[in-house]
Amino acid sequence: MKRRRIGRTSLEVTEFSFGAAALGGLYRTCPRDQAMNTLQAAWDSGIRYFDVAPWYGFGLGERRVGDFLRDQPEDSYVLSTKVGRLMRPVASDKVPNYGYVDPLPFDADYDYSYDGIMRSVDFSYARLGLNRIDILYVHDIGGYTHGKALNDHHLGQLLRSGLKALEELKSSGAIKAYGLGVNEVPVCLDVMHEADIDCILLAGRYTLLDRSAVAELLPLCEKKGTSLVVGGVFNSGILATGPVPGSHFDYLPATADILAKVGAMEDIARRHGLPLAAPAIQFPLGHPSVASVLIGTAKPESLIRNMQLVEPELPASLYAEFEGLTLVAPPLGDEAVRV
Numbered sequence: 001m002k003r004r005r006i007g008r009t010s011l012e013v014t015e016f017s018f019g020a021a022a023l024g025g026l027y028r029t030c031p032r033d034q035a036m037n038t039l040q041a042a043w044d045s046g047i048r049y050f051d052v053a054p055w056y057g058f059g060l061g062e063r064r065v066g067d068f069l070r071d072q073p074e075d076s077y078v079l080s081t082k083v084g085r086l087m088r089p090v091a092s093d094k095v096p097n098y099g100y101v102d103p104l105p106f107d108a109d110y111d112y113s114y115d116g117i118m119r120s121v122d123f124s125y126a127r128l129g130l131n132r133i134d135i136l137y138v139h140d141i142g143g144y145t146h147g148k149a150l151n152d153h154h155l156g157q158l159l160r161s162g163l164k165a166l167e168e169l170k171s172s173g174a175i176k177a178y179g180l181g182v183n184e185v186p187v188c189l190d191v192m193h194e195a196d197i198d199c200i201l202l203a204g205r206y207t208l209l210d211r212s213a214v215a216e217l218l219p220l221c222e223k224k225g226t227s228l229v230v231g232g233v234f235n236s237g238i239l240a241t242g243p244v245p246g247s248h249f250d251y252l253p254a255t256a257d258i259l260a261k262v263g264a265m266e267d268i269a270r271r272h273g274l275p276l277a278a279p280a281i282q283f284p285l286g287h288p289s290v291a292s293v294l295i296g297t298a299k300p301e302s303l304i305r306n307m308q309l310v311e312p313e314l315p316a317s318l319y320a321e322f323e324g325l326t327l328v329a330p331p332l333g334d335e336a337v338r339v
Contacts, residue, residue, distance in 0.1 A: 050078070080133070080136070
């Protein structure tokens with residue numbers, strides 16, 4: 001599989017990568033054997049970049065990814081995890097419901113400070129059982145997750161001291177790159193105007209349907225040499241399933257307008273003899289700032305099916321036909337969008 005460089009670093013990642021949220025039991029249980037088989041399917045497909053986070057199953061995702069990668073040849077893969085949440089043990093009957101089924105018995109405290117980031121890295125080493133992490137993403141900072149008032153505090157922590165921790169980790173060689181792992185554009189712009197970061201894992205905002213990153217973020221990434229790793233390319237599933245009953249967009253049931261747009265996109269793809277998922281999964285790689293497209297699943301058969309969509313490479317001219325159907329996320333407002 002082809003590789004692309006992360007920012008101005010020497011680190012290279014495969015054009016398609018694996019996101020491990022579902023291995024932590026996101027929305028449905030994921031038995032250990034199934035998780036290991038899914039990771040093996042990703043490896044067998046040529047994927048060598050794996051992304052995880054403490055948040056995924058409250059540590060369960062990191063344990064599983066670490067167990068799998070520990071048996072792979074040293075320096076044969078790239079691993080990223082995230083900072084910003086510290087896992088705190090709780091009684092078994094006090095484990096919160098944040099969408100993970102059968103997570104580990106922890107809750108999360110947000111901490112984007114120097115000390116919080118350093119503690120988070122130490123905890124991740126222990127859960128992973130690995131002695132290296134290549135990329136650190138600051139996870140879910142921004143108004144999308146926190147709302148304006150809380151995010152003013154969290155962003156202040158990051159800018160005052162958190163970025164110093166990340167820079168120290170990079171300059172010491174403990175990590176090779178750092179950036180943001182978020183679902184929104186505004187906080188990316190806020191941080192990039194204050195600091196140089198290597199990469200952004202951006203979910204759902206540079207897709208065949210949602211072009212929120214196009215106007216400001218992509219030009220700024222080109223100017224500053226910041227890479228994008230694009231997650232959520234199916235926009236919570238609707239670009240894979242089509243506008244079927246019960247389909248979701250941006251974690252919520254799709255509105256009539258979204259259903260209509262995706263239906264029209266499906267018609268375009270069908271005229272070219274393609275499932276809509278094929279242009280959806282390939283689209284982001286057409287931009288030079290995009291280093292990798294992240295695929296997340298907890299089923300080996302889904303991973304294999306998605307990887308069958310990455311070849312043959314589709315012509316760039318195809319994507320122009322979808323332009324009139326694209327959208328941009330509305331302004332965030334003061335309240336958290338995703339609770």
